[in-house]
Amino acid sequence: MSYIRLDNVSIEFPIYQGSSRSLKKALIATSTRGNLARDGLDRVMVRALSNLNFELQSGDRLALIGPNGAGKTTLLKTLAGIYEPTQGRFHSVGKVSSLLNTQVGLNTDATGRENIILRGMFMGMHPKEMHRLAPEIAEFTELGEYLDMPVRTYSAGMMVRLAFAISTCVAPEILLMDEWLSVGDAQFLEKAQRRIEGFVLGSNILVLASHSFDLVEQWCNRAILLHHGKIAMMGTVKDVIAGYRELIEYGSLEHRVELGEPAMQHDADAA
Amino acid sequence: MALAWRDLVDGLRRSWLWTSLAQQDIKLRYRGSLLGPFWQTLTTAAMITGMGVIYSHLFHTRTQDYLPLLTLGLIVWTFLSGLLTEGCNTFTSVQGIIQEIKLPFSVHAYRLVYRNILILAHNFIIVPIVLLIFPRPIVWWEALSIVPAFALIAINGLWISMLLGMISARFRDVPPIVLSAVQVVFFLTPVMWPVEALGRNAWWGQFNPFFAAIDVIRAPLLGNPVQPYSWPILLGVTILGGGSAFLLFTQFRHRLAFWV
Numbered sequence: 001m002s003y004i005r006l007d008n009v010s011i012e013f014p015i016y017q018g019s020s021r022s023l024k025k026a027l028i029a030t031s032t033r034g035n036l037a038r039d040g041l042d043r044v045m046v047r048a049l050s051n052l053n054f055e056l057q058s059g060d061r062l063a064l065i066g067p068n069g070a071g072k073t074t075l076l077k078t079l080a081g082i083y084e085p086t087q088g089r090f091h092s093v094g095k096v097s098s099l100l101n102t103q104v105g106l107n108t109d110a111t112g113r114e115n116i117i118l119r120g121m122f123m124g125m126h127p128k129e130m131h132r133l134a135p136e137i138a139e140f141t142e143l144g145e146y147l148d149m150p151v152r153t154y155s156a157g158m159m160v161r162l163a164f165a166i167s168t169c170v171a172p173e174i175l176l177m178d179e180w181l182s183v184g185d186a187q188f189l190e191k192a193q194r195r196i197e198g199f200v201l202g203s204n205i206l207v208l209a210s211h212s213f214d215l216v217e218q219w220c221n222r223a224i225l226l227h228h229g230k231i232a233m234m235g236t237v238k239d240v241i242a243g244y245r246e247l248i249e250y251g252s253l254e255h256r257v258e259l260g261e262p263a264m265q266h267d268a269d270a271a
Numbered sequence: 272m273a274l275a276w277r278d279l280v281d282g283l284r285r286s287w288l289w290t291s292l293a294q295q296d297i298k299l300r301y302r303g304s305l306l307g308p309f310w311q312t313l314t315t316a317a318m319i320t321g322m323g324v325i326y327s328h329l330f331h332t333r334t335q336d337y338l339p340l341l342t343l344g345l346i347v348w349t350f351l352s353g354l355l356t357e358g359c360n361t362f363t364s365v366q367g368i369i370q371e372i373k374l375p376f377s378v379h380a381y382r383l384v385y386r387n388i389l390i391l392a393h394n395f396i397i398v399p400i401v402l403l404i405f406p407r408p409i410v411w412w413e414a415l416s417i418v419p420a421f422a423l424i425a426i427n428g429l430w431i432s433m434l435l436g437m438i439s440a441r442f443r444d445v446p447p448i449v450l451s452a453v454q455v456v457f458f459l460t461p462v463m464w465p466v467e468a469l470g471r472n473a474w475w476g477q478f479n480p481f482f483a484a485i486d487v488i489r490a491p492l493l494g495n496p497v498q499p500y501s502w503p504i505l506l507g508v509t510i511l512g513g514g515s516a517f518l519l520f521t522q523f524r525h526r527l528a529f530w531v
Contacts (some may be wrong), residue, residue, distance in 0.1 A: 013529040016441070023442035067398050077528075081373040084525040109299050118295070119290050122372050 002094030002173040002205050004056040004079060011049040011074055011229075036104060048074040049229045051088070056205050056222075063216040063237055064209040066226035067246050072209040076176045077098055086153065094173030094205065097123060101178070102156075102163040112147035112154070112162055113138070116188035119166045133169050140165040160184045164192055171199035179210045193219060213241050230256075275346075275521040282377030283423075289378050293386035311393045315406035318490065319397065321347060334339055335405040342401045343489040344462040350391045352453050353482055354428040361436025366531040376520075376527060377429075380436065384428040397481075398424035399494065408494035416497075420487040420505075427484070427509055437523060440530040456481055479510045516529060 049071050056062060064072045077083045079089060080098040106115045120130035131180050138147055141161045146154065153161070161184060168175070175196070184192065196206060196219065211215050216223065216237055223240035223245065225233040233243040282289075301307045319342050327337035342486045361379050362369060369376075402409070439445040461468070462485060465478035476498075483504040490497040 004376070016530070022444050023438075023448075077370070080371075082370060082528050084528075098371060101367065107295070107299065110295070110300065114445075118292075121291060122368065122374065124285075126287055127291060 001230070002006045002058050003092065004094075004174065004205060005089075006052050006054055006078075006090040007091075009049060009052045009085040010047065011078060011083055012086045013083075015046055018037045026146060041248065047229055049078065049085075050053045052086055052182065052231055052236065054224065056207070059083045061206040061220040062208070062224055063210075063220035063223040063240070064207065065223055066228060066232075067248070070226040071229040072226055073100065073178055074229075076207065076209055079174070080176055092174065095124075095170030095173045096176065098176040098178065099163060099166050099167045099178065106150035106151050106159065106163065109150055111150055112141075112143060115151055115162065116147075116166055119163070122167070123167065127169070137169050139194075140169075140208060142188075157184055157188070161188055166190075168195055168199075171204065174205045175199070175207070177206070177208045177210075177211070189215070191204040216241070228234050246252055272521045275517065275524050277519075278375045278524065279377045282381055283429035285375065285378055285383070289382035289385055292382045293389060295384075296386050297389055305438050308389075308393050310437065311390055311397050315346065315349070315394045316397050317399075322463070323325060329466065330468075339401055339405050339407055339493055340489070341463055342397060342467060343492055344399065344485055346391070346394045347485045347488050348457065348460075348462045348481075350387060350424070351481060352457070353387045354384065354392065354431055355435070355453050356446075356450055357387065358428070358432035358435040359449050362440045362527060362531050369528055369531050377433070380391045380429055380432040384425055388425060402492070407492070409492060410494065411438065414491045416491050417488050420484075423487075423505055423509060424484050427505075427512065428512040430509075431527075433520055434512070434516035437519060437527065437530075440527060441523075461485070474497045479503065483508075489500040 028204065034105055052075070064075060076081065076098065078085060079092065080096055081092070084090075107118055110118065113134065116134050117127055117130045120133070121127060125133075141147070141158075143158060143161060146158065151159070151162070164184070181184070187227060206219070208216065220237050223235065223237045224231055225240045225243050227247060232247065233240055235243075299306050301310055304310055306313060306427075319338070323334060323338040323341050326341065327334040330337065361383055362376065365379050369379075376515045379402065435445070435449060439449075460479055461476045462481075466473055466482060466486070469476050477500045483498075483501040486498050486501040487505060489495075490501075
């Protein structure tokens with residue numbers, strides 16, 4: 001039984017760049033207070049997600065749709081427990097497996113086989129267990145002899161195969177995926193879909209961020225449209241895709257939903 | 272507070288993760304080389320031989336007296352400086368992992384300390400060899416005190432890598448500052464020379480925590496008495512440093528994912 005619930009979740013984080021990365025400038029800024037604080041710490045606060053409310057239950061396959069920078073990846077990271085909400089409450093039950101980036105846990109100097117064990121360990125699996133699962137994973141990737149070569153020689157599609165096969169080797173209760181999956185070829189996508197369907201039938205949750213409407217329509221049964229870090233729309237995949245097209249065309253859904261304040265704000269008097 | 276503590280405990284429980292990661296770090300570093308990690312041993316041995324011969328002349332001491340002192344000093348120092356300089360990258364070097372998978376943050380610190388312990392172990396092979404060639408009047412039951420001494424230094428390594436790792440993730444000019452500081456400290460600390468060489472200014476060495484860490488290992492293995500302040504200083508640094516690192520971690524643990 002898996003479950004996700006967001007109550008009024010907001011994520012706000014400072015972007016540190018240039019001089020705000022510097023300790024010296026921060027020290028000068030705090031010791032002289034006044035004007036220098038503004039020069040020393042030119043932090044920009046980004047409100048990546050604001051006041052999100054929704055609930056997911058077993059069997060839900062949610063699509064996250066939205067233009068670049070809408071907050072899809074931030075939301076996935078929040079669901080994975082990587083980012084803690086700065087406001088609101090986030091509650092989830094179930095073992096999470098996230099496929100946000102193909103590189104992670106993949107040491108590019110190590111071979112494909114070594115990386116199976118490595119990424120598995122990062123996911124919380126004991127090496128013994130991974131050694132037991134390795135042959136099955138190797139077979140699913142169809143990479144054959146390439147598995148004994150360093151991962152740095154792999155193409156993007158091969159990386160996807162490897163990462164997907166490892167992350168789904170044990171049916172996760174909650175699977176979070178970012179859009180990179182579309183790098184895989186058609187035959188592999190089909191195979192991946194069969195596997196995902198397999199464990200969604202076993203009452204699990206899938207959250208997929210994607211720009212590929214075909215993929216979303218095939219895989220998901222609910223959708224959220226994110227815009228400037230807010231939920232602009234929630235509903236069936238078909239409706240939300242239509243909403244997204246409208247959003248692109250008119251620049252907003254204001255004639256349908258209230259959107260409120262802009263997502264970016266400058267915060268000069270930082271702590 | 273509870274969450275920060277749980278992070279440390281959960282991290283410790285995943286020992287199979289950080290021990291194998293650390294082993295792999297070392298394996299990959301020397302992949303394809305004939306001697307593997309024993310290159311480390313060889314490099315240190317070559318350095319000690321060269322420096323031992325030349326510096327014993329410079330300091331007008333006998334090689335058989337100087338070489339054991341230099342060996343132990345340099346090996347412990349390599350361990351300490353490794354912890355300090357790599358400690359700055361505890362979290363920034365694993366940015367991708369932090370951004371992708373929810374793991375206890377402490378896992379990265381344990382990995383770093385364990386990796387440096389493995390390097391230390393490879394270097395330490397030299398110690399019995401040097402002590403066989405140049406025997407010292409070692410009291411064996413006293414020499415056993417190096418076991419708790421190393422344990423205490425490792426605990427210090429843990430808070431150092433957590434603390435410096437956090438600060439460096441937030442302020443990117445900290446790693447180069449630490450790097451230069453470590454180099455300066457090396458010349459100010461009795462690593463290559465005995466603390467007695469300071470004469471009346473021996474306090475300078477005695478109250479130096481870096482020297483304290485070297486002394487609790489080196490003195491018993493040379494058959495010398497440990498300086499009276501070494502253990503208290505080391506214990507004090509552990510408590511103070513560990514405490515402040517823990518407080519900072521409780522404060523900023525939830526921001527760390529945004530910093531890296």
